[in-house]
Amino acid sequence: MSEAKRIDGKAFAENLRKQVAVNVKKIKTEHSITPGLAVILVGDDPASQVYVRNKGVQTKECGMNSFEFKMPDTVSEDELLAKVEALNADALVHGILVQLPLPDHIDEARVINAINPDKDVDGFHVINSGRLATGQKSMVPCTPAGCVMLVKNALGDDLSGLRAVVVGRSNIVGKPVAQLLLNEHCTVTIAHSRTKDLAEECRRADILVAAVGRPQMILGDWVKPGACVIDVGINRIAAPERGEGKMRLVGDVDYDSAAQVAGSITPVPGGVGPMTIAVLLAATVTACCRIEGIPEP
Numbered sequence: 001m002s003e004a005k006r007i008d009g010k011a012f013a014e015n016l017r018k019q020v021a022v023n024v025k026k027i028k029t030e031h032s033i034t035p036g037l038a039v040i041l042v043g044d045d046p047a048s049q050v051y052v053r054n055k056g057v058q059t060k061e062c063g064m065n066s067f068e069f070k071m072p073d074t075v076s077e078d079e080l081l082a083k084v085e086a087l088n089a090d091a092l093v094h095g096i097l098v099q100l101p102l103p104d105h106i107d108e109a110r111v112i113n114a115i116n117p118d119k120d121v122d123g124f125h126v127i128n129s130g131r132l133a134t135g136q137k138s139m140v141p142c143t144p145a146g147c148v149m150l151v152k153n154a155l156g157d158d159l160s161g162l163r164a165v166v167v168g169r170s171n172i173v174g175k176p177v178a179q180l181l182l183n184e185h186c187t188v189t190i191a192h193s194r195t196k197d198l199a200e201e202c203r204r205a206d207i208l209v210a211a212v213g214r215p216q217m218i219l220g221d222w223v224k225p226g227a228c229v230i231d232v233g234i235n236r237i238a239a240p241e242r243g244e245g246k247m248r249l250v251g252d253v254d255y256d257s258a259a260q261v262a263g264s265i266t267p268v269p270g271g272v273g274p275m276t277i278a279v280l281l282a283a284t285v286t287a288c289c290r291i292e293g294i295p296e297p
Helices: 009-031 046-061 077-088 108-112 126-133 142-155 174-183 198-203 275-292
Strands: 036-042 065-071 095-098 163-167 187-191 207-210 228-231 235-238 247-250
Touching (some): 009 046, 036 046, 046 065, 046 275, 065 077, 095 275, 126 174, 163 198, 174 187, 174 207
Parallel strands (some): 036 065, 163 187
Antiparallel strands (some): 235 247
């Protein structure tokens, strides 16, 4: 069997950002409205700082307004909630994102659920979770939405009747991606650490989504021949071949062995990762149109 088609998330995300820029220009021209995304960063976690900076750059590149608010990790929960409420009331802000994780003294769920659900571009608010679960119009978590876009890019728009197995049951990826695939008329199984014979469950999947946070856990002989494999995992492991103390990124799937069996597969890095910010930008445009009562592009 020939090696699987490599699903290029970086190229797909670049095209999506270009489309977002076209849509933003149209909204500005036809309605004199500029979509605005506000990001709150608490503390000085280096990875979060890089991620927020990239969001800001790409938001501006698409022609949108970017608002960044940096708060110390000593900020009180009440102060953070007050900032969220101020952004809820700001007519220039259509999307609000609070960068996670938050310091231990702050209740993440309380902060997320303080965001106006219509401005919740991360799709984490309990109301958006409920809307998604009941098939209503909702804001959708960005990484799961990006996963489904990549699946459709590989398999086509009609996923009806395909068997999907999602390995991982987090509220951020596992549950919402399962719901999105269910909405696409797939037959969906959510597997996890306590699933009996996990390998056998995975072998049944036409679409296999790995989101467990365990490096290279899913091996090639767990993959159904010809399956579409979406690897959400980003794990750092030692890379002695690159020198002492060097690290490299790998997914939750053992790429080399899985690529010999799968029909299509996302690499790590360069697969699901680049999709998240691109989908966030698209979600901000969607939120803007719904809030302003104008047609969605």
